[in-house]
Amino acid sequence: MLRSLYTLVFTLLMPLVLVRLLYRAWRAPAYVRRWHERFATGGDLRPGGIWVHAVSVGESIAAAPMIRELQERYPDLPMNVTCMTPTGSEQIRKMFGDKVGHAYLPYDLPWLQRRFLSRLRPTICIIMETELWPNLVAECKAATIPVVLANARLSERSARGYQRIGGLVRPMFAALDWIAVQTQAEALRFANLGARQEAMTITGSIKFDLQPAPALKIRAAEWRSVWGPRPVWVAASTHAGEDEQVLRAHQRILVDHPETLLVLVPRHPERFDAVARLVRDADMQLVRRSEGTSPSQREQVLLGDTMGELMQFYACADIAFVGGSLVATGGHNYLEPAALGLPLLSGPHCFNFTEVSELLQGAGALQIVRDADELAEGVIKYLDAPAAAERAGASGYRVVQDNQGALRKLLEGINRILIRR
Numbered sequence: 001m002l003r004s005l006y007t008l009v010f011t012l013l014m015p016l017v018l019v020r021l022l023y024r025a026w027r028a029p030a031y032v033r034r035w036h037e038r039f040a041t042g043g044d045l046r047p048g049g050i051w052v053h054a055v056s057v058g059e060s061i062a063a064a065p066m067i068r069e070l071q072e073r074y075p076d077l078p079m080n081v082t083c084m085t086p087t088g089s090e091q092i093r094k095m096f097g098d099k100v101g102h103a104y105l106p107y108d109l110p111w112l113q114r115r116f117l118s119r120l121r122p123t124i125c126i127i128m129e130t131e132l133w134p135n136l137v138a139e140c141k142a143a144t145i146p147v148v149l150a151n152a153r154l155s156e157r158s159a160r161g162y163q164r165i166g167g168l169v170r171p172m173f174a175a176l177d178w179i180a181v182q183t184q185a186e187a188l189r190f191a192n193l194g195a196r197q198e199a200m201t202i203t204g205s206i207k208f209d210l211q212p213a214p215a216l217k218i219r220a221a222e223w224r225s226v227w228g229p230r231p232v233w234v235a236a237s238t239h240a241g242e243d244e245q246v247l248r249a250h251q252r253i254l255v256d257h258p259e260t261l262l263v264l265v266p267r268h269p270e271r272f273d274a275v276a277r278l279v280r281d282a283d284m285q286l287v288r289r290s291e292g293t294s295p296s297q298r299e300q301v302l303l304g305d306t307m308g309e310l311m312q313f314y315a316c317a318d319i320a321f322v323g324g325s326l327v328a329t330g331g332h333n334y335l336e337p338a339a340l341g342l343p344l345l346s347g348p349h350c351f352n353f354t355e356v357s358e359l360l361q362g363a364g365a366l367q368i369v370r371d372a373d374e375l376a377e378g379v380i381k382y383l384d385a386p387a388a389a390e391r392a393g394a395s396g397y398r399v400v401q402d403n404q405g406a407l408r409k410l411l412e413g414i415n416r417i418l419i420r421r
Helices: 002-012 014-027 035-039 057-073 086-099 110-120 134-142 156-163 166-175 184-192 214-227 243-256 269-281 310-316 335-339 351-362 372-384 386-402 406-420
Strands: 050-053 079-083 101-104 124-128 147-152 178-181 200-202 232-238 261-266 286-288 301-303 319-322 344-346 366-368
Touching (some): 002 014, 002 166, 035 101, 050 057, 057 079, 057 124, 057 147, 057 406, 079 086, 086 101, 110 134, 124 406, 134 147, 134 166, 147 406, 156 184, 178 184, 178 406, 184 200, 214 310, 232 243, 232 310, 243 261, 243 269, 261 269, 269 286, 269 301, 310 335, 319 372, 335 386, 351 386, 372 386
Parallel strands (some): 079 101, 124 147, 147 178, 178 200, 232 261, 232 319, 261 301, 286 301, 319 344, 344 366
16 A cells, blocks of 8 residues: 555656756766666666666675676576666676676666566566665565565664655565675664564675775885875765865865875766865865876875776775765765775764774774864874874774675575575
8 A cells, every 4th residue: 555655656756756867967967878777678688687786886896796706606697787876887887898787777666667577587686785665676576586685784864764664665674585684783673674584694794805906906006106105095985065174184184294195086976077176276286087197296186086996096095084974974885995904084974884883993993083173183193103004904904804704695695595496
């Protein structure tokens, strides 16, 4: 009954959904391309195999090791990866090329999901983290397609939001065939929303299973040799309202360490030009990565305005600030810079990664800062005390190493489901 009401409301709101799509396309033209895929037509679909849904860039990167392992284990099953955003699509094609089928996931209307599933005919649906849609899950259930929620996470804030529409989402959570959940606390939140205890396994986060490629450090050494002997800190995945604070912090850092280079990497590509203007308005010398020019001693900011190079920027840095945390976005993945042995700084808003941030704080690897002044102080502290920076980075690296193994557990669970099929 409530799902029917949800479908009716979604249908009535479709004109607004399309207006929003056009608005986003005005800021980022890629949103209007391949629009028909959002109505379950077109796309590169390869029926009869494994289907992984990863909403955007972060989930696609997290899913990559799992996808590669599944391709090795099941070479006869086609692999399809869907997403919701152009940046996610670009990341998927960059990582896998034409080795996987790829399309946007259609809007969550039952007739669109049925059309999509009839074209794809997947053996299994693997959804990354918590990108759940009621009609998608219901139509998979009706078609006897097992649905796995992989690397599942559910913050307290998200759980409260779901509780407000409990009548709609409880059947959806109960219908999931298996949930590979990251922590015990999150398992309890899923259970309170209707997930079956017997359908859940605490596997940890596959993001701990990150293995930086050796080529990253080799290339980083090459870049740093061109940049010269100067300190480098990276502010990664920053959001609107955060870049200004990062730039104020950098101005303060330059007073004590005038040779320092900031690598500023905004989260969303449609903001690249606006952030470049902010740098110039702050009267700092800028070079853009997209221009293919390396920063000289004259430039104070390198704008990371390319896709898929964040790990490379981390590998070039001495200190990392992880964005989405000075504003109430909830933070981003702290484990990528930790896996490279960097001392970490974050704003107080890290509710999307509560358990990971608490682990890193407890180990002395992550320092919480509340504003531009504290961010500057945190960076300066590590620049003034390289031994302390090295200890913090080593502690974060050990946290990553000590918590690996989730990918193996996840693959074992997926294998059990595929065998039953």
